[in-house]
Amino acid sequence: MRRPAKSPPAGRRSAKPHPARAPAAKPYHHGDLRRVLIDAAMQLVGEGGPEAVSVREAARRAGVSPGAPFRHFPSRDALMNAVAEEAQRRFRAEIEAALADAPAGDPLGRFRCLGIAYLRWAMKNPTHFEIISSRRFFDHDRSAGVSSDNAELIGLTERILAEAFSAGQLGACNLKQVQIAGRALVYGFARMHIDGHMPRWGVGEAEVEQTAADVVDLFIAGIAGRAAPSAKV
């Protein structure tokens, strides 16, 4: 891409097409190039953000010619989509693991747990989170598998909120609004962290996790503590 630098002609293999019939040297066919390319791209994302991913560099790291990746991905965007799907898969696994540990009897507690887990993962894997959330690198509607992943997560929070409401843990409120506001809150917080806004708001790296929890708690207190339906300002 735009001057990723970092490529001194680091010893590429001498590119002999293939050593006749030495089976262990360097087989002409890579084995699982697709997988390796995705891994390389993820590594690149981790190093320099989504912009730093180039097909050529991924191919270089896979020890393969610049044109080879296009046998597996029709375009750079397709590669990015594959990376995003992988990231989304990991994200979902983390969320589900966190929810599995949460008490089933306390819906609002589960809601809180969801928010905390979301923020923790996003802040620990900032570039992966960025890839997932940006439509530029990942067309959710196009890739059915992940799209349903996402829809499932949305449905999950919807269900949890509905349970909380039924259990009387929520004041009078519009559940859809609560859901969107909650999502906007954690999404915004995560992106503020990623985009480097936190220092400007007086939140150091050390306090950011505590602040994340505080913010989630503040929101939950806001929707839970509604004494009367005098909510409308």
Added chain:
Amino acid sequence: MRRPAKSPPAGRRSAKPHPARAPAAKPYHHGDLRRVLIDAAMQLVGEGGPEAVSVREAARRAGVSPGAPFRHFPSRDALMNAVAEEAQRRFRAEIEAALADAPAGDPLGRFRCLGIAYLRWAMKNPTHFEIISSRRFFDHDRSAGVSSDNAELIGLTERILAEAFSAGQLGACNLKQVQIAGRALVYGFARMHIDGHMPRWGVGEAEVEQTAADVVDLFIAGIAGRAAPSAKV
């Protein structure tokens, strides 16, 4: 950048160096190329997002050779920074105009007004908002003018919240947490809109402005309606 396409060899001027001494034809010196380049870049941002900005295309639109912009901006990033400063200036003007119309006696109302204005501008100028908020295109710490712009806006909301607290419009709460949560909420909502998440959450383009207002109101109700200092969950 990466295949912005859109450039059929549309009639470039025949590039005669300069017509001897015809003063009105095409002066060798552009006049205010810096300004024109920023405008062209802003236009490009509006058309295809920050990724779609290329120095060459900006130069093309300014009717100037590909190397000329580098007399005014040492790098593409510098150009993007200039674009971001311009966008930030417009953003700030909008916010201040909105606040000027808000009643002075109702701090919480002013806070609400601030949030609404923020969201309205962000959703009307999505790409400009994206540039402002992403550190990739704009290093806030580097450009003093805009940095202070931003610091002033942060200080402003801080003051408004403090006033609201003094006026008894807020329940017992940590003001800093409220400020960060509020920011995360509007930032997240704006970015969700930009990143195309809204359809997934069942919010159509027609309802998005109303939803934005609802979400702001929900948040304000949450921090205002605190009956007792039982805030901590």
Added chain:
DNA sequence: TGTGAATGTAAGCACCGATTACAACGATTG
């Protein structure tokens, strides 16, 4: 009237994404 700083052009580098023609495998068949 000169002269130097400012600002443009032209040419070229390295890198990128993407396409094409060709070569080497490897599995499926006859």
Added chain:
DNA sequence: CAATCGTTGTAATCGGTGCTTACATTCACA
């Protein structure tokens, strides 16, 4: 066992990009 054919790699190439350097032109000021 061997021919074949689809898969997956290479090599070369194209146009686009950011950026640099050498050179040309103009403007403003001494």
